[in-house]
Amino acid sequence: MKYMLCIGSQGKKAPAVLEVLQRECPAWVEEMDGRGVRLLGRELEFPETAVTVRVRAGETLVTDGPFAETKEFLAGFDLLECADLDEAIEVAAKHPTSWFDVVEIRPFMEGLRLGDEALAFGRGEDGGRRPYLLIMWMGGTPAAPFDDQAVMDEGEAWRLEMEARGHQVLGNALESPDTATTIRVRKGQTLITDGPFIETKEFIAGIDVVNCADRQQAITLAAAHPLARYHAIEVRPFYQE
Numbered sequence: 648m649k650y651m652l653c654i655g656s657q658g659k660k661a662p663a664v665l666e667v668l669q670r671e672c673p674a675w676v677e678e679m680d681g682r683g684v685r686l687l688g689r690e691l692e693f694p695e696t697a698v699t700v701r702v703r704a705g706e707t708l709v710t711d712g713p714f715a716e717t718k719e720f721l722a723g724f725d726l727l728e729c730a731d732l733d734e735a736i737e738v739a740a741k742h743p744t745s746w747f748d749v750v751e752i753r754p755f756m757e758g759l760r761l762g763d764e765a766l767a768f769g770r771g772e773d774g775g776r777r778p779y780l781l782i783m784w785m786g787g788t789p790a791a792p793f794d795d796q797a798v799m800d801e802g803e804a805w806r807l808e809m810e811a812r813g814h815q816v817l818g819n820a821l822e823s824p825d826t827a828t829t830i831r832v833r834k835g836q837t838l839i840t841d842g843p844f845i846e847t848k849e850f851i852a853g854i855d856v857v858n859c860a861d862r863q864q865a866i867t868l869a870a871a872h873p874l875a876r877y878h879a880i881e882v883r884p885f886y887q888e
Contacts, residue, residue: 649728649759650735651821651854652688652742655749655844656722664747671743679727684738686761687769688725690886691780697883698862700869707870714784714881715847719749721782723886724854726761726769726817727752732828739830740837751844752828753851758803759819768816768856773887776858778816779865782881783874786849801873802853809857814868818855852878856885 660668679685694713701708713720722744729735732752739750768778799820809815824843831838843850852874859865862884869880 648731648735649686649726649755651753651755652725652727652735652739653721653751653753653844653851654690654723654725654742654744655719655751656744657718657720657748660747668743668747675742678741679725679738684727684729684734686726686728687765688723689768689771689778690723691721692884692886694720694883697881698866700866700875700880700882701878702870702875707866707875709866713883714782714879715845715849717845717847719845721845721851722748724780736828736830736837736839740832745830745832745837748831749844750830752830753824753843754822754826756820756822756853759817761817764815764858765817765856768858771888773858776860777862777865777887778856778858778885779862780881780883780885781818781855781857781865781869781872782851782883783820783853783855783872784849784879784881785852785874786847786878798873798877805872806855809855809868814857814859816856816858818853818857820853821851824850849878 697713699710699714727735735752739752742750744750806815806818827843829840829844857868865882869882
């Protein structure tokens with residue numbers, strides 16, 4: 648089963664914590680890549696680089712900043728292929744971020760495709776373009792049901808169009824938030840709680856990664872997504888060295 652490992656953060660780290668993360672994260676990546684449970688992953692820019700896109704009555708509304716106004720935010724993600732949730736929990740508990748912040752495990756719905764573009768993205772090979780994460784937030788109004796088949800079919804048609812135009816890297820809907828598992832490791836003890844790590848009435852319903860020339864193009868692609876008519880899409884760039 649494929650899982651999204653959401654790397655949570657509360658902001659910039661103290662130098663001592665940053666030193667541990669910089670030392671230990673590459674070792675975790677090497678181990679999980681070697682085991683074949685980590686398929687890819689990337690770090691995001693800080694949330695102040697985000698914009699939130701909504702489409703209402705045919706008008707595109709863009710606001711600066713992330714959708715969720717909370718102290719914790721998504722700092723990046725890893726895509727896992729695990730036998731079951733128990734293995735995903737074991738992998739997450741080994742992630743150095745779990746020692747200081749929080750890691751959330753969410754299963755993808757069936758249908759996630761990983762082609763050459765996704766693998767190149769995982770290696771940081773962006774081909775001169777900028778990858779952006781489109782985060783589908785649901786839970787507000789006006790609303791479409793989480794599993795509304797018509798909206799899901801429109802979303803898949805959007806992905807196929809983005810793929811044909813050379814923008815789509817990867818993307819799919821996630822299972823409902825009650826399938827989320829949040830992991831913290833404190834003093835060597837793994838603490839497991841049910842539910843997403845960002846505690847709001849809204850929740851992340853799915854993600855898409857798109858390659859774009861610039862932020863404006865990413866906003867345009869997000870506004871064309873059918874979910875933007877009902878809820879909100881947060882647009883955030885991935886970190887590039």
